[in-house]
Amino acid sequence: MRPSLRPDELLGSLRPSIAALPDSGIVEVVQYGMERPGLIPLWVGEGDATTPSSIGDAAVAALRAGQTFYTYQRGIPPLRQAMARYLSGVHDREIAPERIFITASGMQAITLTLQALIDPGDEVVLVTPVWPNILAALNILGGVVRAVPMTLTDRGWSVDFDRLADACGPKTRAVFVNSPNNPTGWIMPREEMEALADLARHHGFWIIADEVYNRITYDTDHAPSFLEVMEADERIVVVNSFSKNWAMTGWRVGWVVASPALGQVYENLIQYNTSGVATFLQYGAVAALEEGLGTIDAVRETCRIGRDIVCQRLGAMRKVRLARPQGAFYAFLAVDGETDSRSLAFRLVDEANVGLAPGSAFGPGGEGFLRLCFACSPARLSEAMDRMEPMLS
Ligand SMILES: Cc1ncc(COP(=O)(O)O)c(C=O)c1O
Numbered sequence: 001m002r003p004s005l006r007p008d009e010l011l012g013s014l015r016p017s018i019a020a021l022p023d024s025g026i027v028e029v030v031q032y033g034m035e036r037p038g039l040i041p042l043w044v045g046e047g048d049a050t051t052p053s054s055i056g057d058a059a060v061a062a063l064r065a066g067q068t069f070y071t072y073q074r075g076i077p078p079l080r081q082a083m084a085r086y087l088s089g090v091h092d093r094e095i096a097p098e099r100i101f102i103t104a105s106g107m108q109a110i111t112l113t114l115q116a117l118i119d120p121g122d123e124v125v126l127v128t129p130v131w132p133n134i135l136a137a138l139n140i141l142g143g144v145v146r147a148v149p150m151t152l153t154d155r156g157w158s159v160d161f162d163r164l165a166d167a168c169g170p171k172t173r174a175v176f177v178n179s180p181n182n183p184t185g186w187i188m189p190r191e192e193m194e195a196l197a198d199l200a201r202h203h204g205f206w207i208i209a210d211e212v213y214n215r216i217t218y219d220t221d222h223a224p225s226f227l228e229v230m231e232a233d234e235r236i237v238v239v240n241s242f243s244k245n246w247a248m249t250g251w252r253v254g255w256v257v258a259s260p261a262l263g264q265v266y267e268n269l270i271q272y273n274t275s276g277v278a279t280f281l282q283y284g285a286v287a288a289l290e291e292g293l294g295t296i297d298a299v300r301e302t303c304r305i306g307r308d309i310v311c312q313r314l315g316a317m318r319k320v321r322l323a324r325p326q327g328a329f330y331a332f333l334a335v336d337g338e339t340d341s342r343s344l345a346f347r348l349v350d351e352a353n354v355g356l357a358p359g360s361a362f363g364p365g366g367e368g369f370l371r372l373c374f375a376c377s378p379a380r381l382s383e384a385m386d387r388m389e390p391m392l393s
Contacts, residue, residue: 001030017142021227024132025342025361043355045131045182045330046249047302047375051284052295055246059284064369067279073270074263075102079282082219082289083255090215090316091227098260099232101267102282104274106212106241106254111137112269113256117206118143127159129332129362129369132181133333134210143173149365150186151336156323159187168199175200178210180223181373183332183362185325187217190224197230206235213231213328214253215245215296216303223327233259244329246288246295251276253285259292276283299375303329306374306381313385317392332359334368335392341370 011019026043033039074080080097086094103109111132118124120142126134128147136143148167150159167393168175175196188196200207209226217223230236241254256266270276288295307324308322310331314320322333339342341358348354348370359369 004240010288013027017087017139020135023134023140026132026357029345029349029355029358030344032372033355036349036353039228039349039353039355040380040387041355042372042374042376042381042384043357043376045244046375047299047329047373048380049247051248051251051301052291052298053250054282054291055288055295058287059280062280062283067283069279071276071279071282073267073276075100075277076213076279076286079286082286083216086289087227087257090222091225093115095227095257096216096232096260096265099257101256101258101270102277102285103239103254103256103270104277105252106210106239106243107133107137108151108274109239109241109254110134110208110210110255112266112273113208113239113258114138114141114143115269115273116262116265117174117208117219119173123171125164125167125172125175126363127164127177127181127188127360128364129180129181129183129366130178131210132361132363134178135363142149143338144348145363146172147364149363150184151365152184152323154323156326157184157332159180159186159188159192164192164196165199168203168205170203172203172205173229174206174208176208176210178212179225180213180325181325182209182213182328183330183357183366183369185323185328185330185332185360187223189191190229193224193226193229195236197226200235204235206237209236209238211238212241212244216329217324217327218299218300218304218307227257233261237262244284245247246310247299248285248288248317249362251281251284253281285333293378302377303375305378307331309378309381309385310372310374313382313389314392317389319392329373331372331374332369333372335370339368341367347372348388348391352384352391354384354387 040325319336
């Protein structure tokens with residue numbers, strides 16, 4: 001008989017850094033509460049509206065038409081061309097298709113970019129709190145995170161730029177900035193982007209800009225972008241996704257904008273990770289870009305109404321402290337007297353039947369807060385507020 005190994009023996013013979021990866025602090029609460037009848041889930045980063053049917057129809061038509069084969073590693077030419085037109089319009093400067101690489105999600109855009117840049121021990125400056133997957137992706141590669149936590153003042157969330165600049169130096173391999181930020185809604189001002197770009201030029205580090213929420217803004221058409229302050233052939237990679245702006249989270253289609261000089265590198269990385277994104281999904285993405293701004297406007301309007309409800313209702317609850325988010329679709333709230341966000345998130349499941357994400361999952365600066373996604377219907381949000389009110393007032 002062959003010897004059988006216990007689970008701990010199998011786990012013990014994995015790469016130690018992988019065996020030690022923490023569970024996502026968000027998923028832990030989701031798993032705890034997902035089966036509860038009637039629970040209102042506001043813990044993950046997506047709304048409750050399905051992808052518009054015109055986008056789905058285009059994907060289905062492509063599938064029916066036989067678009068079922070291996071495909072271009074960088075993405076199909078019609079999608080890269082449509083993306084170049086879309087981005088050139090948004091950012092009011094020419095962004096050529098040669099700079100665009102289609103990936104299997106924004107998450108994969110991040111992973112591939114880190115694979116290209118980070119060796120074990122490389123230092124990455126990261127503005128936090130931030131989406132936990134970014135920290136985990138860095139961990140997997142052995143990157144050393146230097147966190148620069150933002151702070152919440154009466155004027156909202158901000159980063160002390162001097163602290164950010166002090167964290168950067170000759171040892172910095174890359175600075176990772178997610179703006180608009182998940183979870184705080186902070187948007188990096190254009191002047192700070194310019195100053196950071198100057199620092200990157202001076203020290204020779206890369207900037208990785210995660211701009212997946214760049215159209216979920218409330219006072220402007222789009223958030224400032226590193227695409228507008230840096231040139232094509234600098235050390236800049238911008239990652240983005242169809243998930244949030246077009247209500248396409250389940251599609252897993254994203255993209256990277258980088259120098260054309262990195263074309264073969266992304267082509268190789270895509271080849272050796274997933275070998276490309278399903279062609280019929282890419283045709284759906286073309287339809288998303290070509291149908292104009294209808295979907296983005298609708299998503300934004302849902303978020304605007306959601307933000308008003310949540311800020312007004314939470315703002316009136318005695319124990320709650322929060323800033324009105326400038327972008328993205330999350331409220332990041334602190335509750336007086338509550339310092340352990342994980343246990344508070346579990347209690348909200350038990351006592352209010354509402355699912356929020358614990359701030360502790362979002363790295364330095366996140367503990368003591370809870371994240372609530374408001375990209376959903378007003379009725380759902382109002383009901384969640386009614387249920388939470390007794391605990392938070
Ligand atoms: C900041 C940030 N970046 C990237 C992503 C990745 O999006 P996706 O993998 O769905 O394209 C998310 C998703 O929540 C996010 O919040």
